[in-house]
Amino acid sequence: MLRLKLSSWSAVWASFLCSFAGMAIAGPITFNSALPLSEGVGILRYQIKVIHQSGDTSALNRDITVIAVPLVLAYGISPRLALFGVLPYVNKRMDITMGAKRIQRSTQGLGDGRFFARYTVYQRDLRGDTLRIAPFLGLKIPTGTHDKSDAFGLLPRPLQPGSGSWDPFAGLAITRQTLDWEFDTAASYQMNTKASGFEFGDEARLDASFQYRVLPRSLANIGVPAFIYTVVESNLSWNGRNSRAGAKDANSGGITWQLTPGLQYVTRRYVLETAVQIPVIQHLNGTALKTDWRWTAGFRWNF
Numbered sequence: 001m002l003r004l005k006l007s008s009w010s011a012v013w014a015s016f017l018c019s020f021a022g023m024a025i026a027g028p029i030t031f032n033s034a035l036p037l038s039e040g041v042g043i044l045r046y047q048i049k050v051i052h053q054s055g056d057t058s059a060l061n062r063d064i065t066v067i068a069v070p071l072v073l074a075y076g077i078s079p080r081l082a083l084f085g086v087l088p089y090v091n092k093r094m095d096i097t098m099g100a101k102r103i104q105r106s107t108q109g110l111g112d113g114r115f116f117a118r119y120t121v122y123q124r125d126l127r128g129d130t131l132r133i134a135p136f137l138g139l140k141i142p143t144g145t146h147d148k149s150d151a152f153g154l155l156p157r158p159l160q161p162g163s164g165s166w167d168p169f170a171g172l173a174i175t176r177q178t179l180d181w182e183f184d185t186a187a188s189y190q191m192n193t194k195a196s197g198f199e200f201g202d203e204a205r206l207d208a209s210f211q212y213r214v215l216p217r218s219l220a221n222i223g224v225p226a227f228i229y230t231v232v233e234s235n236l237s238w239n240g241r242n243s244r245a246g247a248k249d250a251n252s253g254g255i256t257w258q259l260t261p262g263l264q265y266v267t268r269r270y271v272l273e274t275a276v277q278i279p280v281i282q283h284l285n286g287t288a289l290k291t292d293w294r295w296t297a298g299f300r301w302n303f
Contacts, residue, residue: 024302026182026229028209029262029275032084033118033136034173034184037076045072047298055290062289063095064159068111080120084136087113087143092159098152105152109161111144118173132175136188140167146195157198157242164195171205179219184209192240201240201253209233211264226267231275233260241285251286258294271300 027035035043049068056062070088077083088111095104116138124131144162148155157163171188185208192200215228234257241253262275277294284290 024266024269024271024300025177026211026213026227026231026264026266026271027300028184028186028207028233029231029264029273029296029298030209030233030235030260030277031186031205031207032072032074032086033116033171033186033188034175034207034209035072035074035084036175036177037074037082039076039079041076042303043072043074043300044303045070045074045298045300047072047296050295052292052294053289054292056287058287059097061097064289065093067091070111080123080134082118083116084118084138085113085115087111090144090161092161094156094159103152105150105155105159107148107150107155107159107161109145109148112140112162113143114138114140114169116169128179130175130177133172134174135170135172137170138168140165140169140190142166142195157200163192163200165193165199167192179213181210181212183211197245199243201242203240204238206236207233226265229264229266231260231262231264231273233262233275233277234258235260235277252288254282254284254288256284256291257281258291262296269302271298273298273300 025036032045037043047070049070051066051068053064068088068090070086072084072086074082074084089109090111091106091108093104093106095102116136118134118136120132120134122133142162142164144160146157146160146162146164148160167190169188169190171186173184173186175182175184188205190203192202209231211229211231213227214230236257238255239253242249257280258277259280260275260277262273265272274297277296279291282290
């Protein structure tokens with residue numbers, strides 16, 4: 001009886017692993033560095049992100065809404081090496097008080113691209129359980145413009161579609177997956193450089209994602225066409241102060257921690273996903289704007 005049970009679970013896990021290379025599976029929603037990839041498999045990810053910021057205590061009373069549409073393309077070069085490219089289109093709008101009058105400044109266009117490689121240095125596969133540890137290294141390149149103007153003059157740097165700078169980043173991603181759940185985490189650091197006399201502060205991030213299968217509850221029928229996962233993510237970020245002409249901006253940078261509940265609908269080839277990032281802690285410098293909320297919805301296709 002015990003031998004039959006173990007044999008049955010072995011068959012389920014073997015079937016799961018055989019289909020793993022060609023099927024879409026759960027993965028983090030708010031970060032890309034831990035997306036699951038196998039050799040010869042590609043991922044096309046399309047997301048819409050809406051971000052609202054407010055809480056300006058100065059007389060300007062700034063209020064910013066950002067709509068970003070990042071397009072992600074990833075491909076598994078070998079069982080251990082995967083390449084990623086991210087290119088966003090952004091629409092930024094800022095309502096601001098100038099001369100006792102409320103005005104609106106806005107811009108849109110291609111944002112800065114991000115390209116990185118991830119290499120799995122450790123891999124452990126057990127019955128119903130797999131673990132991956134993979135460092136990654138990449139570069140943010142200035143595909144977006146950083147010198148747009150409107151009727152009021154040159155737009156402030158945070159409102160520009162791009163930064164104008166070449167910014168290297170590196171990190172480490174860890175994934176553990178079972179038949180019922182998946183856990184992903186990624187730590188990264190981006191060193192921002194100067195462009196046209198302006199330099200954004202460096203950025204450090206620690207992201208984590210836990211996905212749990214709620215439907216179907218049983219995998220007895222391995223041929224089920226779709227799964228529903230509940231998702232909880234944690235996003236901790238630190239930003240250094242911006243600087244212009246060597247002078248630090250006291251009203252920029254700080255620490256933010258957000259919790260992100262979400263849902264994923266996973267089929268063999270595609271994933272539908274949505275999540276809302278809710279700020280828990282925001283220790284920002286000076287009059288730096290606080291994030292009220294972030295909403296993400298997306299589509300992911302394995303090919």
